[in-house]
Amino acid sequence: MKKDVAIVGVGQSPFYRKCGMGARELCFMGFQEALKDSNLKPEQIDASIVCSAAEYDKQRSPASVIADYLGITPAPSFNLETLCASSSTGVRVAYSLIKSGLHDIVAVIGFQKMSEITSHEAAERMGRGGDIQWESPFGVTMPGYFGMVASAHMAEYGTTPEQLARIRVKSSIYGESNEKAVYRKRINVEQVLNSEIVTSPLKVFDCCANADGAAVVIMANAEKARKITDKPIWVLGLGGSTRGTALASRLNFTSVAVSREAAQAAYEMAGIGPEEIDVAEVHDCFTIAEIVAYEDCGFAKPGEGARLIDEKQTYLGGRIPVNLDGGLLSKGHPVGATGASQVGTITRQLRGECGKTQVEEAKIGLIHNLGGPGFYNYVTILGRD
Amino acid sequence: MKKDVAIVGVGQSPFYRKCGMGARELCFMGFQEALKDSNLKPEQIDASIVCSAAEYDKQRSPASVIADYLGITPAPSFNLETLCASSSTGVRVAYSLIKSGLHDIVAVIGFQKMSEITSHEAAERMGRGGDIQWESPFGVTMPGYFGMVASAHMAEYGTTPEQLARIRVKSSIYGESNEKAVYRKRINVEQVLNSEIVTSPLKVFDCCANADGAAVVIMANAEKARKITDKPIWVLGLGGSTRGTALASRLNFTSVAVSREAAQAAYEMAGIGPEEIDVAEVHDCFTIAEIVAYEDCGFAKPGEGARLIDEKQTYLGGRIPVNLDGGLLSKGHPVGATGASQVGTITRQLRGECGKTQVEEAKIGLIHNLGGPGFYNYVTILGRD
Numbered sequence: 001m002k003k004d005v006a007i008v009g010v011g012q013s014p015f016y017r018k019c020g021m022g023a024r025e026l027c028f029m030g031f032q033e034a035l036k037d038s039n040l041k042p043e044q045i046d047a048s049i050v051c052s053a054a055e056y057d058k059q060r061s062p063a064s065v066i067a068d069y070l071g072i073t074p075a076p077s078f079n080l081e082t083l084c085a086s087s088s089t090g091v092r093v094a095y096s097l098i099k100s101g102l103h104d105i106v107a108v109i110g111f112q113k114m115s116e117i118t119s120h121e122a123a124e125r126m127g128r129g130g131d132i133q134w135e136s137p138f139g140v141t142m143p144g145y146f147g148m149v150a151s152a153h154m155a156e157y158g159t160t161p162e163q164l165a166r167i168r169v170k171s172s173i174y175g176e177s178n179e180k181a182v183y184r185k186r187i188n189v190e191q192v193l194n195s196e197i198v199t200s201p202l203k204v205f206d207c208c209a210n211a212d213g214a215a216v217v218i219m220a221n222a223e224k225a226r227k228i229t230d231k232p233i234w235v236l237g238l239g240g241s242t243r244g245t246a247l248a249s250r251l252n253f254t255s256v257a258v259s260r261e262a263a264q265a266a267y268e269m270a271g272i273g274p275e276e277i278d279v280a281e282v283h284d285c286f287t288i289a290e291i292v293a294y295e296d297c298g299f300a301k302p303g304e305g306a307r308l309i310d311e312k313q314t315y316l317g318g319r320i321p322v323n324l325d326g327g328l329l330s331k332g333h334p335v336g337a338t339g340a341s342q343v344g345t346i347t348r349q350l351r352g353e354c355g356k357t358q359v360e361e362a363k364i365g366l367i368h369n370l371g372g373p374g375f376y377n378y379v380t381i382l383g384r385d
Numbered sequence: 386m387k388k389d390v391a392i393v394g395v396g397q398s399p400f401y402r403k404c405g406m407g408a409r410e411l412c413f414m415g416f417q418e419a420l421k422d423s424n425l426k427p428e429q430i431d432a433s434i435v436c437s438a439a440e441y442d443k444q445r446s447p448a449s450v451i452a453d454y455l456g457i458t459p460a461p462s463f464n465l466e467t468l469c470a471s472s473s474t475g476v477r478v479a480y481s482l483i484k485s486g487l488h489d490i491v492a493v494i495g496f497q498k499m500s501e502i503t504s505h506e507a508a509e510r511m512g513r514g515g516d517i518q519w520e521s522p523f524g525v526t527m528p529g530y531f532g533m534v535a536s537a538h539m540a541e542y543g544t545t546p547e548q549l550a551r552i553r554v555k556s557s558i559y560g561e562s563n564e565k566a567v568y569r570k571r572i573n574v575e576q577v578l579n580s581e582i583v584t585s586p587l588k589v590f591d592c593c594a595n596a597d598g599a600a601v602v603i604m605a606n607a608e609k610a611r612k613i614t615d616k617p618i619w620v621l622g623l624g625g626s627t628r629g630t631a632l633a634s635r636l637n638f639t640s641v642a643v644s645r646e647a648a649q650a651a652y653e654m655a656g657i658g659p660e661e662i663d664v665a666e667v668h669d670c671f672t673i674a675e676i677v678a679y680e681d682c683g684f685a686k687p688g689e690g691a692r693l694i695d696e697k698q699t700y701l702g703g704r705i706p707v708n709l710d711g712g713l714l715s716k717g718h719p720v721g722a723t724g725a726s727q728v729g730t731i732t733r734q735l736r737g738e739c740g741k742t743q744v745e746e747a748k749i750g751l752i753h754n755l756g757g758p759g760f761y762n763y764v765t766i767l768g769r770d
Contacts, residue, residue, distance in 0.1 A: 022518065047625075053446065054439035058517045061438065061468045064760035065516050068629025074646050076625030078474045078761070079466040083446050089463045092487075093478060100484035102477075102623070131450050132443045133407065238487070240432075240461030244453025261459050375449035376463070 001383060002270070005098045006225035006232035008105075009038025009218035010344035014180040015332040016212045018115035023052070023062055023214070024069040027111050030214035030337075031070050038218050038228055040105070042071035045218070047103040049094055050079050051086035051110040052336030055125045056117060066109060081336070082242075083129045084285065085371030086110060087215065088339030088378035092238045094219045104224050110340035111214035122210050129372050131246055140247070142285070143207055145373035147199035150288035152253035154201065157303035159291065161201055165192035166309045167287040168205050168329055174316075175330025177357055182211055182332035192287075206287040211332025215340035217347075231351045236364065237270030237381030239263060243374060250374070254303070259296035259370060262377035266366070267298070270381045274298030277320060277381070278362040279349045281342035283370040284327040293368050294322070297379075316357060324349070324357040339369040343380060350384040386768060387655070390483045391610035391617035393490075394423025394603035395729035399565040400717040401597045403500035408437070408447055408599070409454040412496050415599035415722075416455050423603050423613055425490070427456040430603070432488040434479055435464050436471035436495040437721030440510045441502060451494060466721070467627075468514045469670065470756030471495060472600065473724030473763035477623045479604045489609050495725035496599035507595050514757050516631055525632070527670070528592055530758035532584035535673040537638035539586065542688035544676065546586055550577035551694045552672040553590050553714055559701075560715025562742055567596055567717035577672075591672040596717030600725035602732075616736045621749065622655030622766030624648060628759060635759070639688070644681035644755060647762035651751070652683075655766045659683030662705060662766070663747040664734045666727035668755040669712040678753050679707070682764070701742060709734070709742040724754040728765060735769040 011033025013026045021029075027050075035042065048070075050063035059065060067077040082089045087110030094106040114122055127136040130145075153159045169189055175181045187205065195204040225232040241261035250257075267273055274297060282293035294305035299320050308314050314322040325331060325345040328338060346365035348354050367380040396418025398411045406414075412435075420427065433455075435448035444450060452462040467474045472495030479491040499507055512521040515530075538544045554574055560566045572590060580589040610617040626646035635642075652658055659682060667678035679690035684705050693699050699707040710716060710730040713723060731750035733739050752765040 024518075048627075055445060058513055060440060060510060060513045060517075061466060061757070061760065063467065064627050064629060064757070065518075067627050068631075073628045074626040074643065076477075076647075076761075076763070077627040078478075078625075081446060081464040081466070082448065092461075093463075093481070096478070096481040096485040096487050099486065100481040102481050102484075125445060128443055128445045132445075133409075133450075240463075241459045242433075242449050242452050242462040243458045244449060246453075258459065262461075372446070372449070375446065376461075378461070 002236050003222055003234050005095045005219055005221060005235045007217055007347050008220045008225050008228040008232060009034040009040060010347045011037055012180055012215040012341055012344055013213050015182050015334055017182050017209060017332065019212045023057060023059060023111050023113045024066050026113060026212060026214040027066050027109050028070060030216040031109065034216040034218050040218065040228065044105055045072045045107045046075050046105055047097055048072050048075060048077040048107040048109055049090040050077060051090040051108060052112055053081055053083050053086060056122065057113040072107065082376040083371035084335050084338055085369040085376045085378045086336045086339060088367060088369035088380055091217060091343055091380055092240060092378055095235050095238060098219060098221050105218065105220045108217040108340055110337040112334035112336045113212050114210040114334060115212050119210060134246060142373060143199040143202055146286040146288055147202050149253050149292060150201050153288060156254050159306045161193055162189055163306040163309060164206055164287040165189040167284065167290045168192045170309065170315060171323060171327050171329035174324050174357055175326025178326045178331060181326045181330045182209055183330045202286055208285050208328040208333040211334040213334035213337045215337040215344055217340045217343050233347045233350050233382050233384055236383045237266035239265030239269065239379040242376050256292060256296055256370065256374045258374055258377040259293060259368060262379040263297045263368065266379040266381050276364055277366045278364050279346065279359040280320060280322045280366040281345055282322055282368040284323055284329050285333060297366065297368055316359065321359050342367045342369060346382050350382060387621050388607055388619050390480045390604055390606060390620045392602055392732050393605045393610050393613045393617060394419040394425060395732045396422055397565055397600040397726055397729050398598050400567050400719055402567050402594060402717065404597045408442060408444060408496050408498045409451050411498060411597060411599040412451050412494050413454060415601040416494065419601040419603050425603065425613065429490055430457045430492045431460050431490050432482055433457050433460060433462040433492040433494055434475040435462060436475040436493060437497050438466055438468050438471060441507065442498045457492065467761040468756035469720050469723055470754040470761045470763045471721045471724060473752060473754035473765055476602060476728055476765055477625060477763055480620050480623060483604060483606050490605045493602040493725055495722040497719035497721045498597050499595040499719060500597050504595060519631060527758060528584040528587055531671040531673055532587050534638050534677060535586050538673060541639050544691045546578055547574055548691040548694060549591055549672040550574040552675045553577045555694065555700060556708060556712050556714035559709050559742055560711025563711045563716060566711045566715045567594055568715045587671055593670050593713040593718040596719040598719035598722045600722040600729055602725045602728050618732045618735050618767050618769055621768045622651035624650030624764040627761050641677060641681055641755065641759045643759055643762040644678060644753060647764040648682045648753065651764040651766050661749055662751045663749050664731065664744040665705060665707045665751040666730055667707055667753040669708055669714050670718060682751065682753050701744065706744050727752045727754060731767050735767060
């Protein structure tokens, strides 16, 4: 098992539907928790990576403002972005900065402050994450993209609206226990099915919500990690993939190519297969996205993802528990913070700190983090000693 | 001398004041030249880093669109940004991706398409690279920041408008030979002094121009580099620094802290001092910035930068020739492309390919690339076999 680079601290602000704080204050909350978690001081951080998607708030190039506010200058910092996968990409790049010997301890700071603009404005900006020459001008939005995926999956495999709704029900059960989640109320299948249509067949409760929030991951080389913590969580596998945005070039809509490719690369690097994953966080920006992620990560065969939820195999106690923090559907989705939040959850699971959502004897965990409807995916596999 | 990671190919589009092409076409031009330079095929690139500053054109998250257009998917790609220093930061991160063993051959693709918005709109966006809570709302722009630096340098050290003008004259002499530069006409001191005031004491000809353009750097590990080229250019030193944006927290305006810190870190990594640099590219976004860069890089003592230009020590044949491609003042400054363009020039200098601007026997070169008026600096030191 690789033990070169470890996660030594994680922290997260609460995620808010709309809060009065700006990006720097949100990052401060996440960073303070990560410092406390690792028992580190700001001056021990020797580089930082600030991960967020552009144009949701006014601050361009936030790295310098945020690094300054957190007291981690003049260590080098920069902005990194792959839309919703930004902070998982940050984890990959932090690994390389450490493994290459350039830095010993690196903070990955993911955030998004989305409530300064209206949700219509946010949808327009999200659209411009897609191809602005051939696609976004024609009006496709993120729910539109995933509505097509849901329709295709239903047509090809017979997946039903009830099965999608079951994903949201599971999310609500675990979201109830997550004090930092936006939505913490249990809902049932009927409530999901009766909620308003957003993009057929997706309804309001099939969709995650824009949010304000920050999450921080502190990583270190093996020598430092051993000194910092008794429970280093090792980076075992990293996989990344990027593909063009055009829907016209997609061969099918029932699977996401970048997700399969990133998962495969991460498994290869870790030298394991999907059957060895004890707990996972997948990018459930829409209910259908979680079902497709089961298949793309190899937890289920193509077309059989919905069976996993029917059989409650992705519940606590099931074969492969997924999104035990409530996922994006309950937590909310502050784009740049999402990956680091997922990594935080898996880190705590592998340390055995998750209380009533703890997977017993969890040794290896996986994070699947999608950018846009298939532009980027970065998969991370973590393991405990 | 470190020989772990090398530059094996460089390419650049022409830089335009305004062109009819979009970002992807500009990147294609730079990439094709870099492929030809390295004799590589797109499928040999196993990761890419797309470097640009946000909000100059409509495309958010350009990495996936551009990687797709260049034919280098599904290799992982991501966006990286430190304002005007973005692609030098890209070179640092590419080094780490390669040195860590994650990738063998990485393309750093810097670009900016600035002409889709008016120069007033561009100035507003540039301002929002600074602190949007405490600073940019009060109207400070990039010429404003550097006007303060020029005023302080004049007050403290007696630097004169004529000395600033001499920087622009040198730029015009070498810009004349650069077929890809926006401005290729020789100008004299009087023309600079008589040009319209932008922000006292800076005049139009003291300022670089916004531009459209792209530049590409392809890097590889030692084993691959030896196979790809007979003239690998090795990464000897890398230094980076980040500082908060607030003018109020600056102790002085005659020097740029991040530049001194980044240069020092790069010298330390390379195990050399400024006296061993044979040729340099520094970030001359304004004439005063070049004089301050001489001092911050250690080519002159504090306050003695202007003497270097008076004595023509930074001309070809002088002690330390600087910006022999005309620099930003002649080339134009397509923000994200600038660092990769500087790296391209030093790479060609070290290979001995620069014709009438060639520094004889150039063995070691330095690139100084500033982000904003002191938010980021990334310094790169390169050497030939």
